[in-house]
Every structure is written in structure tokens, then in C-alpha cells.
Amino acid sequence: MRNSNRQWVLRQRPEGDISDGDLELVDAPKPEAGDGEILIRTIYLSLDPTNRIWMSDMDQYMPPVEIGDVMRGGTLGVVEQSNLDGFDVGDIVVPGLGGWQDYTVSDGTGVSKIPAGLGIPLDAFMSVLGATGMTAYFGLLEIGQPKAGETVVVSAAAGAVGSTVGQIAKIKGCRVVGIAGSDEKCKWVVDDLGFDACINYKKENVLEALRRECPNGIDVNFENVGGEILDAVLTLINDNARIPLCGLISTYNAEGDVPGPYMFRNILMKRARVEGFIIIDFLERFAEGQAEMGQWLAEGKLKYRTDIVDGLETAPKALDRLFTGENIGKLLVRVSDEPAA
Amino acid sequence: MRNSNRQWVLRQRPEGDISDGDLELVDAPKPEAGDGEILIRTIYLSLDPTNRIWMSDMDQYMPPVEIGDVMRGGTLGVVEQSNLDGFDVGDIVVPGLGGWQDYTVSDGTGVSKIPAGLGIPLDAFMSVLGATGMTAYFGLLEIGQPKAGETVVVSAAAGAVGSTVGQIAKIKGCRVVGIAGSDEKCKWVVDDLGFDACINYKKENVLEALRRECPNGIDVNFENVGGEILDAVLTLINDNARIPLCGLISTYNAEGDVPGPYMFRNILMKRARVEGFIIIDFLERFAEGQAEMGQWLAEGKLKYRTDIVDGLETAPKALDRLFTGENIGKLLVRVSDEPAA
Numbered sequence: 001m002r003n004s005n006r007q008w009v010l011r012q013r014p015e016g017d018i019s020d021g022d023l024e025l026v027d028a029p030k031p032e033a034g035d036g037e038i039l040i041r042t043i044y045l046s047l048d049p050t051n052r053i054w055m056s057d058m059d060q061y062m063p064p065v066e067i068g069d070v071m072r073g074g075t076l077g078v079v080e081q082s083n084l085d086g087f088d089v090g091d092i093v094v095p096g097l098g099g100w101q102d103y104t105v106s107d108g109t110g111v112s113k114i115p116a117g118l119g120i121p122l123d124a125f126m127s128v129l130g131a132t133g134m135t136a137y138f139g140l141l142e143i144g145q146p147k148a149g150e151t152v153v154v155s156a157a158a159g160a161v162g163s164t165v166g167q168i169a170k171i172k173g174c175r176v177v178g179i180a181g182s183d184e185k186c187k188w189v190v191d192d193l194g195f196d197a198c199i200n201y202k203k204e205n206v207l208e209a210l211r212r213e214c215p216n217g218i219d220v221n222f223e224n225v226g227g228e229i230l231d232a233v234l235t236l237i238n239d240n241a242r243i244p245l246c247g248l249i250s251t252y253n254a255e256g257d258v259p260g261p262y263m264f265r266n267i268l269m270k271r272a273r274v275e276g277f278i279i280i281d282f283l284e285r286f287a288e289g290q291a292e293m294g295q296w297l298a299e300g301k302l303k304y305r306t307d308i309v310d311g312l313e314t315a316p317k318a319l320d321r322l323f324t325g326e327n328i329g330k331l332l333v334r335v336s337d338e339p340a341a
Numbered sequence: 342m343r344n345s346n347r348q349w350v351l352r353q354r355p356e357g358d359i360s361d362g363d364l365e366l367v368d369a370p371k372p373e374a375g376d377g378e379i380l381i382r383t384i385y386l387s388l389d390p391t392n393r394i395w396m397s398d399m400d401q402y403m404p405p406v407e408i409g410d411v412m413r414g415g416t417l418g419v420v421e422q423s424n425l426d427g428f429d430v431g432d433i434v435v436p437g438l439g440g441w442q443d444y445t446v447s448d449g450t451g452v453s454k455i456p457a458g459l460g461i462p463l464d465a466f467m468s469v470l471g472a473t474g475m476t477a478y479f480g481l482l483e484i485g486q487p488k489a490g491e492t493v494v495v496s497a498a499a500g501a502v503g504s505t506v507g508q509i510a511k512i513k514g515c516r517v518v519g520i521a522g523s524d525e526k527c528k529w530v531v532d533d534l535g536f537d538a539c540i541n542y543k544k545e546n547v548l549e550a551l552r553r554e555c556p557n558g559i560d561v562n563f564e565n566v567g568g569e570i571l572d573a574v575l576t577l578i579n580d581n582a583r584i585p586l587c588g589l590i591s592t593y594n595a596e597g598d599v600p601g602p603y604m605f606r607n608i609l610m611k612r613a614r615v616e617g618f619i620i621i622d623f624l625e626r627f628a629e630g631q632a633e634m635g636q637w638l639a640e641g642k643l644k645y646r647t648d649i650v651d652g653l654e655t656a657p658k659a660l661d662r663l664f665t666g667e668n669i670g671k672l673l674v675r676v677s678d679e680p681a682a
Contacts, residue, residue, distance in 0.1 A: 053610075058610075059607070059610060060610045061580075061610050061611070061612065226605075226606075239402075245608055245609045246609075247609070248605075248606055248609055251606060257603045258603060258606070259600030259601060259603055260600060260603060260604075260605030261601040261605065262598045262599065262600055262601060263601075264567075264589075264600075264601030264602065264605075265567075265589055265599070266400070266617075267586055267615055268586045268587075268588070268589055268617035268619075269399075269400060269401045269617065270402070270617065271402065271616075271617045271619055271622060272616070272617050273614065273615070273616040273617075274608055274614070274615045274616075275608075275613070275614040275615075276608045276610065276611065276612045276613055276614075277612050278609075281612060
């Protein structure tokens with residue numbers, strides 16, 4: 001059992017890509033649970049594109065992480081000490097946002113317990129049944145409103161959110177076309193996840209490929225990427241298209257002003273709806289989404305993949321994988337081992 | 342009574358601004374009403390920003406006007422011949438889309454009669470109770486969903502649609518800030534129409550002025566203009582802002598690619614909704630909007646202004662006034678005189 005608390009501290013705001021020196025790994029004393037508190041040892045740390053947004057001092061949906069603060073992050077862990085009713089040592093918990101560190105002390109606010117004995121691997125609660133899975137579920141179904149027979153396009157299709165969105169859209173009877181950055185990713189989403197087609201944007205002109213794969217136009221675009229890919233999609237949207245705007249990862253590392261899509265006018269011409277959303281707006285409905293997604297998982301209708309890298313010390317370099325397009329599925333850092341079953 | 346039918350025919354698609362030679366005024370024989378048809382003499386022709394869109398061969402919400410065809414336009418007229426049950430000579434009618442010409446022959450499809458004896462001037466049915474008024478009504482209330490106490494920003498505030506939007510928003514208890522292109526326009530919407538403030542974008546930095554006039558941020562932006570003005574608004578939107586996208590007049594004459602708003606990312610960060618709409622989607626609900634708007638007119642809660650130019654021959658030059666910002670209120674061409682009362 002570790003006797004210190006390693007913490008990644010934000011030292012300066014990245015300019016463009018994250019560089020050495022933006023974050024520093026420091027050793028702090030291992031904290032103790034006080035009265036009415038629990039001490040949680042981090043098992044998994046979630047790495048997400050939005051981490052990069054939090055490092056920037058821009059107007060965003062949460063306050064940015066301040067210089068000198070521990071980097072913010074979603075975690076799952078095990079209770080090591082409990083002075084709080086309702087929590088026992090050994091409970092597996094998701095402490096809201098735990099941060100890039102070995103330990104979290106919490107008074108229980110926002111902490112949810114993972115039910116034991118379901119036979120569901122813990123990493124599912126950090127992916128398909130966690131915030132990313134819920135992002136796919138509520139973003140697609142509530143904002144995208146897909147109808148059977150419609151065409152749904154998903155960018156970052158092999159990512160944690162995109163891969164789930166496509167499968168839900170298939171369950172709902174849609175034609176699903178993914179966009180991803182390698183033949184391996186495209187093969188995975190088509191052969192294993194059941195997408196109808198996937199376009200490798202590094203090899204093909206996306207607009208031409210979309211014309212081929214979406215002969216009836218595009219009704220729903222679950223947008224994770226922005227930039228040229230969004231522009232190509234906007235060119236082909238049908239009347240009354242819905243665009244849940246989940247992410248704009250192509251722009252998060254950008255320096256200077258980034259123009260919006262050149263086909264912005266098609267939002268008007270096609271009477272389309274573009275709606276940004278953040279999964280925290282649906283927090284109160286997570287149980288509903290988890291119930292249906294859990295059912296689909298149990299029935300084998302829904303698959304997921306996690307890409308787990310080892311060691312808290314690897315977090316910044318691992319985060320890069322989201323921006324270079326290296327990873328497939330949900331990216332996690334294994335900070336410490338799962339308790340023996 | 343005129344014995345020929347003057348028609349403005351599209352000869353070539355404008356490049357940028359409309360130029361001489363793009364449209365030609367030709368003399369055609371005066372048409373006759375056949376069996377089951379009516380002949381309508383045009384009294385008013387509506388000039389609207391969307392006319393410019395119709396001249397372009399781009400993907401849009403209706404087919405473009407073809408080269409050699411009479412230019413499309415909304416009209417109001419009087420029945421001169423009737424071989425159709427339900428229509429009498431002297432009836433005042435709105436024939437769906439009549440076109441830039443002296444006469445329209447119709448089989449009655451889509452033709453609505455203006456009820457006589459209401460004491461409402463005819464030009465109201467081409468403005469506040471016509472398509473422009475309904476655009477304001479349904480766009481603001483259905484898509485913008487303004488709530489009392491919220492801040493609504495309206496671009497092209499002295500235009501036919503914008504001036505009506507602002508008044509409806511005031512009726513609904515909102516703070517209303519207009520953006521217009523002259524002190525005269527700003528004075529009109531504030532002093533006569535009751536807007537809380539109006540920014541002259543030709544004299545002031547719009548972003549700075551919006552910061553001053555919208556101390557609580559922007560909840561609804563009824564967008565008519567696009568470009569830099571939309572960018573400034575997006576910078577200041579609140580969480581869950583709604584942006585009915587009614588027009589993008591700043592870009593209709595543009596040559597080449599036009600970048601979308603640089604603050605596009607705020608649609609994500611602020612979980613905003615941008616929704617394009619075209620008033621024809623609400624055609625079936627016009628009676629509902631006209632009833633409530635008519636009531637507000639009668640109660641003096643709603644004012645309107647028409648900018649009427651004389652003579653069909655002036656139509657192309659008059660259309661320019663929408664793009665140079667010369668006109669205030671609804672722009673109409675008086676093609677022939679109203680019947681004596």
C-alpha cells in the first residue's frame with residue numbers, strides 16, 4: 001500500500017499540444033479520512049478530450065483547472081478508510097471527479113457506489129456504463145432523436161463515445177456511417193460493432209466518401225471532431241437534420257482563432273438543429289441510461305473496448321493518444337490494481 | 342387597366358451584388374383566367390433577403406429560380422377575373438407566390454383571401470400579419486422559447502422581421518437589445534417600438550456594446566445577419582441559449598467560401614441550440630399566429646412600418662436596399678393601386 005499521494009499538478013497552461021512542464025508529478029503525503037469522510041484509493045483514471053479544455057483559461061462549461069491545482073479527472077476507486085455511514089472499506093466507488101492522483105478524500109458528496117456481484121467488469125463503469133457511455137446514450141437519443149431508417153454519421157467512431165453511439169443507432173434501426181483515422185479502427189467498428197460503413201479520413205476525401213456511403217443524405221450527425229469533417233457532413237445534411245454537438249477535438253489544441261464550419265449556412269438552408277451538450281446535464285438520469293445500456297450489454301447487443309495504460313506517471317503522455325488518434329475505445333489509466341475478486 | 346404583363350425574368354445568376362443584366366423586364370401578353378382559374382392583378386410585391394438566395398444555384402430550401410423564369414416573389418393582389426367558385430372579382434388575395442409581374446393566374450391552390458371589413462390596412466397583410474410577421478412570431482416563440490426576464494438580442498432590428506421579434510419579446514417580458522445600422526433605426530426601435538437598447542454596428546464595436554447592454558448575458562439570439570455580429574453574440578451567450586437562425590444576410594452576396602462563426606465552439610461550451618427554420622414550415626399554423634398578432638395590433642401593443650417603393654420597374658434596385666441597409670421596416674413594391682375603399 002502506497003504511503004504517499006502522487007499528484008499531477010497543472011504548472012502552466014499548454015500552448016497547443018501539451019508539453020513537458022505543463023504538468024508536474026509531485027509527491028504529497030497520503031491523506032487521511034477525517035470525521036464523516038472516506039479515503040478512496042484510485043484504481044482507474046479516465047482520460048478524455050475534455051481534459052484538454054479544462055487546462056485552458058477559456059470560457060467553458062466548468063471553471064478551468066487553476067495553475068497549481070491537481071489536474072481534474074474522472075476516477076473509480078476502492079474505499080480504504082471509512083468514517084462515513086453507508087460506506088465500507090472495500091466498497092468500489094465513483095467519487096464524482098477524483099483527479100489525477102493516487103487518493104481522494106471525500107465527504108460522500110456525489111459519490112456513487114458500484115453494485116457488487118453483477119459480474120460486470122469494473123472498467124465498464126468507466127466506459128460504456130460511465131460518463132462516456134451516458135454521453136453516447138443521452139446525446140444520441142435525446143438530442144439526436146434518431147428514427148428507424150435514418151442515416152446517422154458518427155465522427156471519432158472508434159472512440160469511447162463514438163463507438164457506443166453507432167451501436168445504439170444500429171439498435172434503433174438506423175444506417176450508421178462512422179468516420180475514423182485508421183483502417184484498423186474502421187475494421188473494428190464495421191466488423192465487430194456492426195456499423196454499416198466507416199470512412200478512413202486519413203486515406204479518403206471525407207465529402208466524397210460520405211456521398212457514397214450516405215446515398216439518402218445525413219439525418220443525424222453525432223459530432224465529436226469539428227473542423228473539415230463537420231464541414232463535409234454539413235454539406236450533405238437533409239432537411240431537419242439534428243446535430244448533437246458533443247466535442248470539437250480537432251480544435252482543442254489549436255492556437256489562435258478557429259473558423260466555424262464553412263457550410264454553416266446549411267444549418268439555415270436545411271432547417272437543421274445544432275445543439276451542444278455536456279453529460280453533466282443528464283447526471284440525474286444516469287440510472288435510466290445505465291439500466292437500458294446494462295440490458296443491452298447483457299444481451300450482447302452492445303460491445304465496448306477499453307484501452308488501459310499502466311501507471312499514474314503515464315497520464316499526460318497517454319492523454320496525447322486521444323489527439324494523435326492512437327487509441328481505440330475508452331482510454332483509462334490503471335493507477336492501482338483492482339481488489340482481488 | 343394595363344393590357345400587358347410586365348415580368349422580371351432571371352437572365353443570369355448574380356455574382357456577388359445584383360447587377361444590370363441579371364434580371365430583365367419583358368412585356369408579355371396579359372394572361373386570361375381559364376376554366377377553374379382566377380386572374381389576379383398584383384398590388385404589392387414583397388422584397389425579402391431570401392430573394393437573393395433564390396437567384397443562386399446553391400443547395401437551398403426551395404429550388405432556385407431557373408434562368409429564363411420569372412423571378413419568384415410574395416405578392417398580394419385583387420381578383421380581376423374569376424372562373425373559380427369561391428372567388429369573386431374584387432376579392433383581395435395572397436396567391437402563395439405570385440412573382441415579379443403584373444398578373445398572376447391561379448387555380449386557387451394556396452391562395453388565401455384577405456377578410457374584408459376588418460379595418461386593417463392591406464400592407465399589414467404583407468408585413469406584420471404576413472410571412473415576415475409569422476417568421477418573427479413562430480421563430481421567436483417556438484424556436485427561441487423566450488422566458489420573462491431573459492435577454493433577447495435581435496440583429497437587423499429595424500428590418501421587417503427583427504422589429505417585430507423585438508416587440509414580441511417585450512410583450513413576453515424580456516430585455517430586448519437590437520442591432521441595426523444607423524442611429525435613425527436605433528432610435529425608431531427604442532423610442533417607438535420599446536426595445537431596451539439598440540446598438541449601431543456601424544459606429545460601435547458590437548462585442549463591447551453587447552457587453553454593456555447585456556449585463557446578464559444573452560439567452561436568445563434571433564439571428565438575421567450572421568458574420569461578425571453572430572460571432573460577437575456567440576461570445577456572450579449564456580448556458581442553454583437558443584438561437585433561431587432566420588437569416589444570414591451578411592453572406593448572401595458573398596463570393597467564395599464564408600467561414601462559420603469563430604466562436605462556434607461556444608455552441609458546445611454553453612450547451613446552446615442553433616436551429617435554422619423557414620417560415621413555410623409553419624404555414625399550417627399561420628391562422629394561429631395571425632389571430633394573436635392581430636389582437637396585439639388592435640391593442641396597440643404591436644407596431645409596424647412598411648417602406649413602399651412605387652412601380653414594378655424599380656424592384657431590382659429596391660431589393661438592393663435590403664443589403665445596403667437603407668430601408669426600415671418591411672420593403673414592398675407597389676405594383677398597382679389598391680382598389681378604392
